[in-house]
Amino acid sequence: MSLQCPLCKSSDQVITRNYGRKAGSAVGALAGAAAGYSAAASGARVGASVGSLLGPVGAGLGLVAGAVFGRVLVGSVIGSSAGGAIGAVVDDTVFDNYYCQHCEFEFGADQLLHDSSHP
Numbered sequence: 001m002s003l004q005c006p007l008c009k010s011s012d013q014v015i016t017r018n019y020g021r022k023a024g025s026a027v028g029a030l031a032g033a034a035a036g037y038s039a040a041a042s043g044a045r046v047g048a049s050v051g052s053l054l055g056p057v058g059a060g061l062g063l064v065a066g067a068v069f070g071r072v073l074v075g076s077v078i079g080s081s082a083g084g085a086i087g088a089v090v091d092d093t094v095f096d097n098y099y100c101q102h103c104e105f106e107f108g109a110d111q112l113l114h115d116s117s118h119p
């Protein structure tokens with residue numbers, strides 16, 4: 001899909017800013033990581049009990065692996081994708097997400113002209 005500027009009709013100079021997506025992903029990842037601390041606690045507990053089958057060293061490794069899995073993988077990934085999805089909605093509804101590099105006109109999705117070769 002080619003984006004077209006509603007002002008100067010340039011079709012190859014329009015870029016998307018995606019402020020919301022970027023901010024949402026970053027904030028979501030942080031929030032997810034923070035929320036993941038509670039998951040990390042239970043993950044560490046499970047990891048330690050599984051690892052304890054292999055002795056003291058295994059318990060230590062299991063504790064670290066469980067904590068990392070609970071915090072980083074679960075919290076951060078879910079938070080980032082959820083934040084990005086929310087940010088995408090914000091981009092499309094709140095911000096003027098499109099910018100024409102030709103005439104420096106900023107505009108929102110409601111002003112976006114789609115390829116007019118298919119009337």
Ligand SMILES: [Zn+2]
Binds near residue numbers: 010
């Ligand atoms: Zn333009």
